[in-house]
Amino acid sequence: MSGILAFSLTAxxxxxxxxxxxxxxxxxxxxxxxxxxxxAAVFLFLVVLSTRATEAGADPVPEVMxxxxxxxxxxxxxxxxxxxxxxxxxxxxxxxxxxxREGDGxxxxx
Amino acid sequence: xxxxxxxxxxxxxxxxxxxxxxxxxSPGLFASVVLFMVFGFVMAITWARLGAPDLALxxxxxxxxxxxxxxxxxxxxxxxxxxxxxxxPDEPSTVRRRWPAALICTGLGAVLSIxxxxxxxxxxxxxxxxxxxxxxxxLDNPITVMLLDLRxxxxxxxxxxxxxAFLGVRILLEQTELPRLHAPRATxxxxxxxxxxxxxxxxxxTALYLFWTGMEAPGGAFQAGALLGALGVMYTLTGRFExxxxxxxxxxxxxxxxxxxxxxFACLALTWSEWPLAYPAGATGAAAVAIExxxxxxxxxxxxxxxxxxxxxxxxxxxxxxx
Numbered sequence: 001m002s003g004i005l006a007f008s009l010t011a012x013x014x015x016x017x018x019x020x021x022x023x024x025x026x027x028x029x030x031x032x033x034x035x036x037x038x039x040a041a042v043f044l045f046l047v048v049l050s051t052r053a054t055e056a057g058a059d060p061v062p063e064v065m066x067x068x069x070x071x072x073x074x075x076x077x078x079x080x081x082x083x084x085x086x087x088x089x090x091x092x093x094x095x096x097x098x099x100x101r102e103g104d105g106x107x108x109x110x
Numbered sequence: 111x112x113x114x115x116x117x118x119x120x121x122x123x124x125x126x127x128x129x130x131x132x133x134x135x136s137p138g139l140f141a142s143v144v145l146f147m148v149f150g151f152v153m154a155i156t157w158a159r160l161g162a163p164d165l166a167l168x169x170x171x172x173x174x175x176x177x178x179x180x181x182x183x184x185x186x187x188x189x190x191x192x193x194x195x196x197x198x199p200d201e202p203s204t205v206r207r208r209w210p211a212a213l214i215c216t217g218l219g220a221v222l223s224i225x226x227x228x229x230x231x232x233x234x235x236x237x238x239x240x241x242x243x244x245x246x247x248x249l250d251n252p253i254t255v256m257l258l259d260l261r262x263x264x265x266x267x268x269x270x271x272x273x274x275a276f277l278g279v280r281i282l283l284e285q286t287e288l289p290r291l292h293a294p295r296a297t298x299x300x301x302x303x304x305x306x307x308x309x310x311x312x313x314x315x316t317a318l319y320l321f322w323t324g325m326e327a328p329g330g331a332f333q334a335g336a337l338l339g340a341l342g343v344m345y346t347l348t349g350r351f352e353x354x355x356x357x358x359x360x361x362x363x364x365x366x367x368x369x370x371x372x373x374x375f376a377c378l379a380l381t382w383s384e385w386p387l388a389y390p391a392g393a394t395g396a397a398a399v400a401i402e403x404x405x406x407x408x409x410x411x412x413x414x415x416x417x418x419x420x421x422x423x424x425x426x427x428x429x430x431x432x433x
Contacts, residue, residue, distance in 0.1 A: 003119045003160060008226040010123035014130055016219025021134025023211035029139060029184055033146050036177070037130045040153055047160050048230050059236045060244060063162050064256040068268045070168050071332060071409075074177050075275035078416040081184045082279045085419075088191050089286050 007048045014041035026095045028084045032077060039073050122159060125152050139188060143181040150174025163328040164253045167320070171336035176413055179343050183291055183417065190289045248394040250326035257330065258398050262387040266376065269369045269405060276365065276412050280357070280421050290353055291419060292346050302348050313341045321406050325395065331368075331402040335409025342414025346423065351414075354422035361411060361422050368408030372401055 014037060021034030043066040050062035088094045129152060133145040150173040157166035240260075247255045257265050317337040324330030345351045357365075375397070376386040383390075389397050415423065 003115070004230050005227060006116075006119040006123045007156070007160065008230045009223045010126055012221075012223030012226050013127055013219045015222055016215040017127065017130045017134060019218065020211055020215040023215070024208050025134065027139065029181070029188075030134065030142055033142055033181075034134050036146065036173075037134065037149070040130075040149070040173075043165075044153075044156065045226055045230075047157065047162055047165065048226075049234075050162070051160050052230055052233055058161060059234075059240075060252040060256045061240070061261070063165060064253055064261055064264070066162075066165055067168055067253065067257065067332060068264050070165070070172050071268050072271055074172050074180070074413070075272045075416075077177055078180055079275045079278050081180055081187075082282050082419055084184070085187050085191060085288055086282050086286055088188070089288060092192075094188065 004048055004052055007044055011041045011045040011048065014038075014044065028087070028094050028096070029081070032080050032084070035080075036073060036077060039069065043069055119159065122152065122156050126156065140185050143178070143185055146181065147174055147178035150178065164251075164330065164333070167328060167333040168336065171333055171340065175340055176336060176343070176417065179340075179417055183419070187288075187291055187419075190291060249398055251324060251328065251330070253328070254324050254330050254398070254402075257332075258401060259387075259389060259394070262372075262376070265405075266369065266372050266387070269372065269408060272409065272412050273365060273369055276415055279416060279419060283419070283421055288419070292349075292353065298349065306344065306348060306350070309344060310341065313337055317341075317406070317410075321402060324402065325398065331405040332409060335406040336413065338406065338410030339413030339417070342410060342423075343417045345425075346414065346418045350426055351418070351423040352426045353418060353420035354424055355420075357415075357422040358424060361415070364407055364411035365415070366408070368401075368405040371404040375401060 018034045018037030018039075018041060021037065022031050025031050025034065046062040046066050046069075050059045084094050126149065129145050129149040133142045133149055136142045136145060150169060154166045154170040154174060157163070157169055243260060244252045244255050247259065249255050249258070317334040320329035320337065321331060321334035322329075324334070342351065379386050379388045379390075382388070415421075
């Protein structure tokens with residue numbers, strides 16, 4: 001099964017790309033996209049784990065965890081987006097302040 | 111054949127990586143959002159390729175569809191909240207720490223990929239007890255069996271998270287006056303009525319079909335609820351649902367129906383079994399259909415309200431159109 005190799009590799013690299021987005025972007029919506037891409041990478045790896053048990057059919061447990069995760073992701077995204085609007089209403093911008101060093105690297109919405 | 115599937119898998123993987131890279135690196139907000147939506151659809155194809163049609167349906171409806179709608183509406187919010195009418199302000203494209211971040215992420219990506227390939231290369235069989243529980247279960251779709259019965263706790267907590275997200279949004283909306291995103295227009299464009307007249311029955315039928323067929327085939331409460339939520343999004347966007355400052359009683363009931371009924375069922379199960387969430391012998395199918403139906407309603411109501419980002423909605427009276 002060729003897919004297992006290709007998609008495990010994709011999952012690992014996707015996770016790194018999502019993290020890169022979260023670390024380097026200042027725009028909070030971009031960071032939220034990065035977090036969603038990292039989640040997608042984890043989902044992809046879980047499904048690869050579920051399909052490798054091919055002889056007796058796929059393992060339903062990881063698949064169900066992914067289905068749960070997809071719904072949690074949209075809850076998180078929806079709440080995060082309203083938090084970002086709230087921040088913009090309070091401070092006039094949708095980025096974190098540059099000054100506070102303690103805020104570095106945390107997007108505040110994950 | 112195997113060469114073809116190898117090429118197809120490689121293209122899917124490269125497509126995912128390229129779209130993700132463009133989504134996190136594009137300077138413009140709108141471009142990133144659209145690329146992310148396309149990423150969601152390619153992900154849905156990947157699920158189908160990996161033999162997980164339940165996930166493909168959920169990904170297409172929830173991740174690509176509704177998350178995309180939420181993100182586009184966030185783009186609109188970036189315009190209306192700043193009082194800027196036509197130009198999306200580009201976020202500063204990159205910040206400090208670009209090279210250290212690239213170094214860390216490259217290392218992490220390499221290590222993760224190697225570990226994942228090694229883990230995934232080991233064949234693992236489904237545990238026999240699990241395989242037996244799934245095959246002897248009265249419901250036929252293994253995913254529905256897991257969601258509603260074997261891992262019912264997960265599902266109960268998952269719909270609670272969805273409800274909590276809405277409660278959080280509602281609390282934030284109380285804190286500040288955010289401009290309305292989807293204000294009703296004075297006139298509706300010509301094609302809106304015919305579009306809704308066609309889309310409403312099709313979406314309703316598809317959602318009910320997915321709900322009903324979820325017992326034995328791919329589908330279920332989440333996919334059906336997401337489709338109904340998409341219908342709610344269309345009605346919100348076209349002004350058929352008007353924003354309210356309070357949550358009407360009927361919507362409150364809709365929000366709480368799924369998690370509430372599921373929680374009551376969990377307690378009631380203690381009267382016929384020693385475990386919460388156990389199904390009564392002989393009535394598993396009926397109980398599962400009832401729970402799925404209430405979950406579908408709650409998911410649809412919650413997703414629509416999360417999209418509209420208002421405490422409540424009500425149907426607008428469109429006046430008498432028909433002679």
